[in-house]
Structure formats: C-alpha cells, structure tokens
Amino acid sequence: xxxxxxxxxxxxxARGSLRLSCAASGLTFSTYNEGWFRQAxxxxxxxxAAINWTGxxxxxxxxxxxxxxxxxxxxxxxxxxxxSLKVGDTAVYYxxxxxxxxxxxxxxxxxYWGQGTQVTVSS
Numbered sequence: 001x002x003x004x005x006x007x008x009x010x011x012x013x014a015r016g017s018l019r020l021s022c023a024a025s026g027l028t029f030s031t032y033n034e035g036w037f038r039q040a041x042x043x044x045x046x047x048x049a050a051i052n053w054t055g056x057x058x059x060x061x062x063x064x065x066x067x068x069x070x071x072x073x074x075x076x077x078x079x080x081x082x083x084s085l086k087v088g089d090t091a092v093y094y095x096x097x098x099x100x101x102x103x104x105x106x107x108x109x110x111x112y113w114g115q116g117t118q119v120t121v122s123s
Contacts, residue, residue, distance in 0.1 A: 002026035002112045004095050009117030014087055016121070020080040022095030022114055029076040029097075035104030036069060036080045038091035038119075045094070047106035049080060058105065063089075085121045092116040 008020040020036070035050035049069040050058045057069050068081040078095060096103075096110035103110045 002097070004097060004112055004114035006093065006095050006114045006117040009093060009119045011120045011122060012085055014085060014121055014123050016085050017081070017083045018085065018119060020082065020093055020095075020117060020119070022078045022080075024076045024078070024097060027097065027112070030073040032097045032099060033101045033104045034069075034071060034078040035096045035098075035108075035110065036078075036093060037096060038089075038093045039116075040088075040091040043091075047108075048093070050101070050104040051078065052101045060106070082119070085119075087121050087123050090119060090121050092118050 003025045005023045012018050031053050033052045036048040037045050038048050039045040047060050048063055049067055051069045051071050066084045071078045094116045095114040097112045098104050098110040
C-alpha cells in the first residue's frame, strides 16, 4: 500500500520560511517522480514544483526563485523549501508521486497523493 505523508506545515509570517517534507512508503521511491501541488480556499489545485527520478526540477512561475524542491532517496523523502513566503502562498500543500514525469506536471493526475498539510502565511 502506497502512502505519502506530508509534514512541516504551519503558520509563518510573510517573508519567512518553511520546509515541507513528504515521506513515501510502499513504492520504489528512487524510480518515481515527485511533485508538490497546493490548493487555496475557493481555488483549484495548482502545480508548484516537481522533481524527476534523476533530480531534474521544474517550478511554477509563481514560486520560481523562492521555493526549492529536493529529494533524499536514502530516506524516501521529498522536500519543499519555501523562502520569502507571501500571503498568497497560503494553501493546503499536497505531495504527489507518479511513475511518469508527466504525471506530476501541471494539469496532471498523479498516481498517488498525500493527505495535505496546511501552510498559512500572515502579513
């Protein structure tokens, strides 16, 4: 049974930082592509960042230069370092995994989702 468990969310002031983690189990993590998505109240879920199984990364324009996605295959974990946070980054953040890179890109439907972690940025 595949499980993705996010952690690290919370309340932070604007211009602050948070690091999200997503621990995976039940899959061969090193061969999977991982992504982070987010959903703000009243809005559709949107793509944030993705990392393929070789470490290549892709970011949405809204977070490029502020967020960094990384992975540690020895810990079956993917991270999202979020710096220079803005009020507009407030959302529930979800990690996702898919055997195909296009499965974790914008508009995709990944094979697996985590349960989400709330990130709230105050002004």
